[in-house]
Amino acid sequence: MTLQDRLEIADLFVDRGRRPVLRDIHLTLGSAEILSLLGANGAGKSTLVLAIGGLLPVRLGTMKLGDVSLVGAEPYEIRRHGVAIVHQGHPVLGGLTVRDNLRTAGLFLGKAEAERQVEAALAVLPELKPKLGIDASALSGGQKQMLCIAQALIIRPRFLLIDELSFGLAPAIVSRLGDVIRDVALNGVGVLLIEQFTSLALSLADRAMLLERGKVVFEGTAQELRDRPSILHGAYLAAADA
Numbered sequence: 001m002t003l004q005d006r007l008e009i010a011d012l013f014v015d016r017g018r019r020p021v022l023r024d025i026h027l028t029l030g031s032a033e034i035l036s037l038l039g040a041n042g043a044g045k046s047t048l049v050l051a052i053g054g055l056l057p058v059r060l061g062t063m064k065l066g067d068v069s070l071v072g073a074e075p076y077e078i079r080r081h082g083v084a085i086v087h088q089g090h091p092v093l094g095g096l097t098v099r100d101n102l103r104t105a106g107l108f109l110g111k112a113e114a115e116r117q118v119e120a121a122l123a124v125l126p127e128l129k130p131k132l133g134i135d136a137s138a139l140s141g142g143q144k145q146m147l148c149i150a151q152a153l154i155i156r157p158r159f160l161l162i163d164e165l166s167f168g169l170a171p172a173i174v175s176r177l178g179d180v181i182r183d184v185a186l187n188g189v190g191v192l193l194i195e196q197f198t199s200l201a202l203s204l205a206d207r208a209m210l211l212e213r214g215k216v217v218f219e220g221t222a223q224e225l226r227d228r229p230s231i232l233h234g235a236y237l238a239a240a241d242a
């Protein structure tokens with residue numbers, strides 16, 4: 001693996017409003033691996049995704065793709081560097097068809113390449129094919145999440161950050177999405193997976209990180225967390241007490 005194939009974050013501090021939220025985050029994501037980011041509500045998971053995506057300012061620290069610094073870059077630049085995000089709550093562009101949502105995601109690729117990548121994304125998520133002509137806001141939650149994943153894949157990302165893969169979705173869909181994510185990683189994409197169902201997260205992931213009130217309190221293999229559930233329970237209970 002070359003350095004270019006790593007997303008590296010070090011000494012990262014991010015505030016929201018004036019309040020410090022993320023404190024001293026270190027994270028490395030390699031190609032073809034799934035890193036699960038766990039933590040109770042309010043731990044700072046979405047804040048981390050938004051900061052990596054250029055949607056929240058970084059107070060201190062580094063975020064690099066190989067030699068390229070992402071700190072201060074605009075969201076579209078970060079996307080061009082190959083970092084795609086599936087945001088929490090599977091937001092889609094209502095008033096546009098599913099096909100136009102997909103095309104919009106590929107705007108900077110040029111028309112012919114965008115069409116090719118739309119077709120490639122539809123091959124990964126063929127469930128969307130019969131829905132191409134309808135308004136994206138009419139999709140079910142699971143279909144919206146599929147659309148968001150397809151939009152992310154259209155840029156042929158090197159890294160895919162997924163904020164809440166299964167939140168609010170039916171179990172059958174969740175299991176299907178899990179298979180999709182596994183395949184995406186097998187094809188070389190590094191995946192940062194935020195997931196409420198820790199059993200699903202740990203079954204998919206190679207490594208796991210646990211955030212508690214903006215700090216990393218555990219980092220290790222997914223297997224370690226499966227073997228020592230008390231670590232997880234500790235973090236979730238500590239958050240409930242706070």
Ligand SMILES: Nc1ncnc2c1ncn2[C@@H]1O[C@H](COP(=O)(O)OP(=O)(O)O)[C@@H](O)[C@H]1O
Pocket residue numbers: 016017021039040041042043044045046047048
């Ligand atoms: N829009 C916002 N403005 C100010 N603070 C926020 C905002 N959204 C979240 N926060 C705060 O940031 C912290 C982390 O939130 P978040 O990153 O959404 O956590 P998670 O995704 O782990 O549930 C929380 O304490 C929350 O209150």
Ligand SMILES: [Mg+2]
Pocket residue numbers: 045046047088163
């Ligand atoms: Mg969140």
